[in-house]
């Protein structure tokens with residue numbers, strides 16, 4: 001059955017016939033908003049009914065019956081979208097200039113998650129830097145989330161002394177042999193990680209060996225856990241994918257999309273493989289150097305402590321001018337994102353939040369802007385930020401769209417995201433798991 005929860009809820013609400021059984025779950029009706037549907041269609045004067053933590057009904061006013069027991073919320077003038085998703089984050093980090101192991105505390109992880117929640121991002125996927133504390137938080141809130149939903153890869157794999165071990169140290173697993181890698185995959189499987197992460201980047205001497213990548217994919221395949229890779233070079237991406245890789249973080253930036261082999265592209269589309277290009281990570285190499293005034297944004301002050309903000313300002317002053325290669329790679333990543341999206345490849349949003357100067361939540365929105373700047377139409381950016389995130393997580397039946405039976409993660413915006421993706425930042429209200437979030441009360445710094 002596809003929506004066992006829905007059937008249960010409908011019965012609680014309507015099948016008891018007033019006889020025995022528990023009281024119906026509380027209902028909320030959000031009425032009057034322009035609801036942006038799954039395919040970018042705008043439904044004016046919509047009605048969305050939420051019962052308990054699930055969506056019970058959604059549609060134009062004439063098509064939805066408003067339950068008499070519902071609490072009604074007038075959302076006229078607002079735009080209603082599903083909770084957004086960021087599929088590339090690193091928790092237990094301030095987003096300051098350096099990755100400090102001491103920042104990895106339950107308190108910091110919760111603040112990071114609340115920072116996403118504040119920005120309308122109700123689901124994140126943590127990509128390779130998670131220790132036990134993150135798993136504990138994930139497990140504790142699976143049944144009843146009180147902050148942004150967390151999916152996690154645990155600790156990811158790289159080559160011995162490979163990227164990014166220079167920045168993050170031994171959080172990155174560096175198996176010496178394929179057998180060692182297999183044993184570590186079994187460890188991650190035992191932790192019930194949601195995915196496995198591999199970094200395939202850096203000079204060839206330190207890059208993870210193809211036979212180790214193959215061993216990880218083979219061992220992960222036995223337990224059905226998907227493997228997602230940080231990639232940079234075309235041949236690595238192709239090899240990883242051919243051996244069963246499930247998805248990509250970052251964009252290929254040593255070859256034009258027009259020069260990708262046809263079979264590779266066809267297979268990506270056939271398997272609905274999602275790219276999370278994380279363009280903002282590249283741009284952050286110069287963003288604050290060129291635009292220090294962006295750090296004056298009041299949202300930045302709300303998000304980070306004065307100490308972190310001062311450190312980012314200082315780091316921005318010392319940033320070298322971007323090299324010709326950095327600029328070239330950025331231009332190629334932007335052009336490839338546009339070309340692949342036009343070719344029908346699915347995209348999702350990822351910010352790399354928590355890495356160097358990469359502010360949680362705020363940079364999710366910068367990534368949306370960059371996808372638009374790359375040439376994705378706003379409705380495709382919205383899809384990347386919502387529906388395709390759920391697709392990449394294998395959670396399309398529960399999350400990513402507003403549909404009966406799905407979990408009620410909902411964002412109300414004060415401006416139309418189909419006109420400009422920058423309007424995704426204009427968050428007015430957030431509902432997580434059927435409950436309104438008191439955004440002002442969240443402690444983010």
Ligand SMILES: [Zn+2]
Nearest residue numbers: 088127352355
């Ligand atoms: Zn990352």
